[in-house]
Amino acid sequence: MSQMQKDLFENYADNIIEESKGSREQGLEIPLAERMRPAKLEDFVGQEHLLGKDKPLRRLLEAGQVPSCILYGPPGSGKTTLVRAMASVTGRKLFEINAVTAKVAQLRDVVDTARNLKRSTGKSAIVFIDEIYHFNKQQQNALLPSVERGDLILVGTTTENPYFEINKTLLSRAIVFELKPLAPGDIEHILFRALRDKEKGLGMFDVVVDEQAVTFISRAAGGDARQALLRLESVVLASVASGKKRVTLEDVVQLAPKSLQIYDKSSDKHYDIISAFIKSMRGSDPDAAVYWLARMVAGGEDIRFIARRMLIFAAEDVGLANPFALVLAEAAASAVDHVGLPEARIILSECAIYLACAEKSNSSYKAIDSALNAIEKGEIQEVPLHLKSHGEGYVYPHDDPRHWVPQKYMTVPKRFYFPGNVGHEWNISKRLQKLWKRYSNKNDNDRN
Structure with a gap:
């Protein structure tokens, strides 16, 4: 190990591990949250789904093993504390890097130092990268070979969804552990x-x-x-x-x-309130829907997030009972994006009330899931010859006065769509019953 690497080792390992001990002498200048950060796993509070008795992560740590992993969770849920406890419990050196300020050269120096430490001691160090989603692709790729070889154990923390924010090749070499807001x-x-x-x-x-x-x-x-x-x-x-x-x-x-x-967007209440909002609209209660909408707006929720959820609701829960609902929700989402707060609250309210009052059907949602389920079970049909791009025998429906002709569109006809009997979908149901025999009997999947 070179002198430069020894110096790096001192900076990134021993000094960092001892930092909190030395800083305590400064008394109240150190925030209480930092002073009270537990150093031992048994003092860690919460995250029982990960660290409870006989849970896999706890068993790994007690056996001296730390997997390369991403700790994903809201602020104040214990991510940094858990990383330091991992190092303490397993007796491993800890290198801490802040993804916001770290440079590629600095990152490579740490990787080299960790590699040399592994060669000299036979034990991999933990490289802890706080808010790893701030790393660009080049920085994340610099870690790949060392993680792959086991020269270091990568532990990243993030408040953002790692499946969207972290390089997929890096993510495939790590386990994602989700931390929940503390009760x-x-x-x-x-x-x-x-x-x-x-x-x-x-x-x-x-x-x-x-x-x-x-x-x-x-x-x-x-x-x-x-x-x-x-x-x-x-x-x-x-x-x-x-x-x-x-x-x-x-x-x-x-x-x-x-x-x-x-309202706190990073807590369980975020999920509880959006759930109450959706369920109130589904239950056709406009007063409850607009109340929960107000809770989100007052709490500073992202108005585009609210608009996106109403778009999904319009397709999933209103559906073909009122196809205009999706058009309105899309218009509302666009208008909200253009106008912004405070006026966007009016647009969101109009859309939420309309969706709550609209007739409901989830038939489209159930149809696509039923078709996907059939495919997952291996029901893979060949395209009928007359439907292939260069096939023969296809009859053009518009040549018929009815703009419809009786021909097969699947090799083995199967029913996935079961229309409701309210709103516009009642008309759809009646028309399909006239066209296809299988729609005259909801349990008949085998006839045209």
């Missing part, structure tokens, strides 16, 4: 631990924090432990500065930002 109970546990800790936490202060205040912070943080610890630390320090010995619920409410109390 309020998990955050409460973390907050109370910080309040009890007299060395790194807030136990050094002679301040009592009401349980109601802790509960409120836990619920308002949107699954983000870092945000919760920041709020707790801020309200305690504010009380200390004013000479108060007790922190109440009122103190916390005055400090908490309104936007986070309403």
Whole structure:
């Protein structure tokens, strides 16, 4: 190992691992979330689906193994803490790189250092790349050979969907572990631990924090432990500065930002509210639909995301019962993109109310899934000779006064589409019954 690589090793491994220990001497200048970051796996809170007893990832770590992986989850869910715990539990050196500031040359130096370390010790180091989705294709490709050979263990973290943001060739060499927003109970546990800790936490202060205040912070943080610890630390320090010995619920409410109390796009509430919005429209309740829409708009949800979900709903749930719904949803999506907030709220409201009030049918959705299921089961039909591009015997329907002729369009006719009996689809159903015998009996898949 060259002197330059030894220096890099010191910078990226030992110094980084010891950084939090040294920084604690600076006391309150280090945020509470950093001071309270657990170093041991047994102190890690949450993510039971990954780290619970007998879960595969926990068994791997306890056996000293770390797979190359991507930790995908919202802010404050424990991604960085888990990476450092991985290194601690398995006794591996840890190199930390921030994808926002790292250069390709710097990345290659770290890769070379990790390779030489593997040769000298026989043990692969962990190269931790925070927010790896910021790496461009060239930077991601620089990692491929070393990950492939096992010269290093790549652990990346990201708040963005890795299946969209990360190079597919790199992703194929890693396991994606999804971290979930922390439950309020998990955050409460973390907050109370910080309040009890007299060395790194807030136990050094002679301040009592009401349980109601802790509960409120836990619920308002949107699954983000870092945000919760920041709020707790801020309200305690504010009380200390004013000479108060007790922190109440009122103190916390005055400090908490309104936007986070309403809606948090990175928490489970994001999924719960969009689910309530969709189900209210599906249930034909325009009042509930516009309420949940308002919750999203007030919380700062991406209006294009809302418009996209209504486009999907128009096709999936309204469907052919009212084909105009999809046209309206597309027009609304375009208008929202052109107009923006605050006026876009009116467009979204009009579309949501229309979709909620429209007659419903999911027959198109069920038809395509039924056809795909048949193909997955091996029902692969040959194209009938008369339908092939150079086939013979095809009859042109428009030559017939009815603009329709009885001929086969599948080698073995099979029924996938079952029209509903409401709205425009009732007319479709009646016409198909006149044209095809199989539509006169919903259970008959074998006749024309």
